[in-house]
Amino acid sequence: MANKDGHRRFGSVRKRESGRYQARYPGPDGRMRSAPQTFARKPEAERYLSLIEVQMARGEWIDPERGKVRLRDYAERWIDERPNLRPRTVHLYRWTLGKHVAPYLGDMPLNRIDTPMVREWRSRLLAEGVSVTMAAKAYRLLRAVLMTAVKEDELIRVNPCRVVGADQEKPAERPVLSVPQIFALAERMPDRFRALILVTTFGCLRWGEAVALQRCDIDLTAGTVRVRQAFVEHRGTGLILGPPKSRAGVRTIALPKAALPVLKQHMGNHVGAASEAFVFTSESGRNLWRGNFNKLVKWPEAVAAIGAAGLHFHDLRHTGNTLASRAPGASLRDIMARMGHDSPRAALIYQHANREADQGIADAIDKAVKAARRKPSPRKPKRAAEGGEPTTEAS
Template sequence: MTPPSDTPASRRVRANGDGTVYQRKDGRWEAAGYVLAPGNTRKRIRVYGSTRTEALAKLTERIATSNRGVPVPSAQGSVSAYLTYWLEAVAVHQLRENTHTRYTACVHQHLIPGLGKKKLAKLTAKDVRTWLNQLRTTCQCCARAIDAHRDQPRCCAAGTCCSRRLSPLTLAYIHSVLKSALEHAVREEEITRNVARNVRTGTPRPRRFEPLTADEARQLLAAARNDGLFALYELALRTGLRKGELLGLQWGDVDLSAGTASIRRTLQRTQTGGLTTLPTKTRASERRIALPIECINSLKEHREGQEGERDAAAGGWKESDLVFTTQAGGPIDPANLNRGFRSLLGRAGLRRIRFHDLRHSTATLLLEQGVELVVIKELLGHAHIGVTATVYAHVRLRLQRDAIDLLGRTLRNPNRPDDGDDPPLCAPAVR
């Protein structure tokens, strides 16, 4: 009888459940065994190596992972195929249309060109990090052949690279889209882990905004007094409503006798439906706010003016119950509101800001008046108070400065004469 040590490696008997290992005709070693698969089933897999030890190590690792309850990945296709499936079958039912459009552009412009050819199951954190580093230093005119479609080339086609690179905020957005897609692949047990979550891109610097001061806000309202949308601008500045929430506000949502307004919808332009009324951004955005007396009066004047426009339009009036409409009664396009707002800034002699900065101005002015952060959070419709605290951190620092100065005056020695030469209680104001 031949001793076990002399038995050829390809014919050795392994214990039940350890799988089989044998040498192929081409010289490579193959190991096969059963592991846990999605749906609580078992699946036979095969791994290969140049030596018996290598093949056996790979199989042992797969079996050990399976014994911990982690199913083997079932994904066989490429990242490109999965991203296409995710956009068309999953994300389209979970996202707003405009958000889905931005996701689609991100996938086709950046994710598929950069990672699309890789196998989904074999994608690693190193692949994602290497691609993001490359994307961070690549000129977009060169990568996307933007210059080739211009009437007068001024970058790659002209022989001089403009070094148009993606901003840190855009890189973070691209990274977040990839994380969302891979997270769904984990939930469907296509892959075992989300490798994009293991990549750190750094926290991008938040977009800087310059809210209006109290004097500038009064200057803006004075310039808008004779504007047909004066009530809209005043409501935006005094309540901090979003642009879509203002344009989607209906008279049925406004109770002028009680001085309240219910925010239930938003008006947006979509590619398929044009100007469309949609639910609010989040559940927290659906709220009821108190109207200042100035807004109540301006809304009453606005309703009288709107009734006059309805009589003048006669049969051409489009009944929509919207508070703010065109002269024909139709909804106002957000792009047209932006143009009108820029014109108003010019008439008021103010610096150019975004319409959304009126919302920031409201929160900033309220914080400077000592209004509690939780009250501002409810007024603005933020989902979490942390969002309010993060966005307006610069104001909180300035309030801390005032608090420190107040404490300094309290702790000052009353017996010490004030010679007027003391240094200021604190450093200059934080911006």
């Protein structure tokens, strides 16, 4: 604002040789600072100074020098300093930062990144063929990094990640196998991996949870599987054995009775006698890697043969979750406890998961299995003669 003599009470504006206007003002420490950009018109520079004056009066002003750190440097430190991140999460954050964020915004100072710039960055990702899902993951990472810069480190005043809908994913609906398809897929696996298909599906397990099971986690008498750890694959380090994905991931799951004979046979034929022996391993006894499994069992051919081409291993868990959700009498809390889902109500779910209700889910799945297996399979068409066209019998 200006005083009676026409001079500003706070800060000053001067015209540069370029014809643009520069705004300067004293910080709380008395040191003069310049606006991070020049202005095309003098009133614009004066409005900027008025805004800075109000911010200082309210205690909201942030020294622009603090926000000059490059996004790349700040984001790398942000990942390093996040507590309790799983190794795989750290790897995914670093990969996303290096692949989709840093090449575009990495050299920008934090206080120069604004919402139009973020919107343009996201549009460019999509235009270059990055999926909506991956763009949403990159956007959420950037938003989380900049939120820390706002709320914790006070390097910038506002988070520029304000693009409506940019954080939302719209993944394609994943397939759900029928009960006959589940058993058909298990039958197409090498003998040592048949139980893996059934335990993963009917137990609603994640890959890392399934391959980390040990003999002491299997109770064939009770028909339960205990999940207390998981493997994480980390490039350059190998397989890392640690806790499940969340606190809710620690759980004991009742399996349907129809899956137990296969699991019992597997335990006798392919699992060492020691309590710490891993349940699912390769022919050589080594722990399984997700990246090698498809080739090991000829997965694409197997899923195509059961009419589920394109099925991912993780879809087995999705199938199990779907079967569990259909079980009559199972509450949302019971189902989420079985799935090992983390959520704002994770503590409540974990503390009150009901073993009796879980057994009820397993029994309901077992009934569905038995009902499906009782259905007669459709007759195969007969061939009239060798090399001839197929015919069907009269009904």
